Amino acid sequence: MLQRWIAHLDMDAFYASVELLRHPQLQGQPVVIGGRRALPEGVPPADSPAWPRLRDYAGRGVITTATYPARALGVHSGMGLMKAALLAPDAILLPVDFDRYRHFSRLFKAAVLEIAPVMEDRGIDEIYLDLTDVPGAQASAPDDAHAGVRAVAQRLKQAVREATGLSCSIGVTPNKLLSKLASDMDKPDGLTLFTHAEVPARVWPLPAGRINGIGPKAAERLRELGIETIGQLAAADPAWLAGHFGSRQGQWLHDAAHGRDERPVVTWRDPKSMSRETTFERNLHPRHDREALGALLTRLAEQVAADLARKQLVARTVGVKLRYEDFRIVTRSLTMPQPTADGPTLRRWAARSLRDIDLDRRLRLMGVRVEGLQSADTVPDSPALQVQESLPLF
DNA sequence: TCTGGGGTCCTAGGACCC
């Protein structure tokens, strides 16, 4: 019986590191990526006032990534740029360039696949790998029982560096849950390996919220119940946990705290939904800005239609997401008689789903989402369905 | 002039069918 070895590989400050590759003179400086502003012409020196500074930013947007020097000033991803500007006014602000990050994402994943072909994509900058059957992974040395898999992980880091010039951090343990924790223990450029026997020493001291799947809400509920650390969670009575969180989540919390996780590395998943959404530069009123909102709905529906077409998919259900100025979110959706990837059809059904929404409060975001996806070639073309009726909005 | 955009999964009630 082979020892199961799962790796979690996480690129270090990925977007920021890609930007530093092309602007090496910014190395060591606080840099944040985010917002919508374009980079100025040319490549100014690092201390040039031509680099946009956080303090000069006005508008909506959040930090997508920050370099480690910027993080030291207290800013982090997800933080509003206006708030970040108060903490680090002199930090350099670069706009996001997703095409470039996707390019580097493909590079590092291709390099990894040469060594470890069982890969699960977890986004642009992280992956899980099943190393169990990688040649050499089961080898041991007199002074290191896990020398084989450790060497494989070293090779992965080296391959990523050669392919991209970027560093990553890797966690290697018997399962995904523990490896996700492990990859974060020695960032940046880390390699952390441990077995189930080391869970009490290495995992139990951590806050419960570090477990992937325990978010802010669950962490707060646990805190209210007197549970701060993963060790305290592990010591809690499973029946008591089930009483507070339901039998399913209660059992999962207990298993997770004990480092138990049998999920396989999944190399392919059928897409379940696709969406496009946008936050407006200024809040829009459903009645007063009806024309602008209608045009936006058309654009979003067309974008989703193009996304579906590119992946050769059709959708059965289409819906709209609205965020009001008070951040309340409402969603509406409708299932169509026939699956489609036709923009105008999606647009009509999306508008139709909005029958009963609140028209008296301004909006800050609108999105269009489709689900019930299937392959386009399994569905015969059918004429677009006409929906004609008077609508409160659009 | 706080708080992006793209996803997954879960829950829960009602409709509808057997």
Place this chain on the structure above:
DNA sequence: TCTGGGGTCCTAGGACCC
């Protein structure tokens, strides 16, 4: 007319993740 239980689909919302 009342009594059931089980299963699936549809819709809305929410937690969570990158």
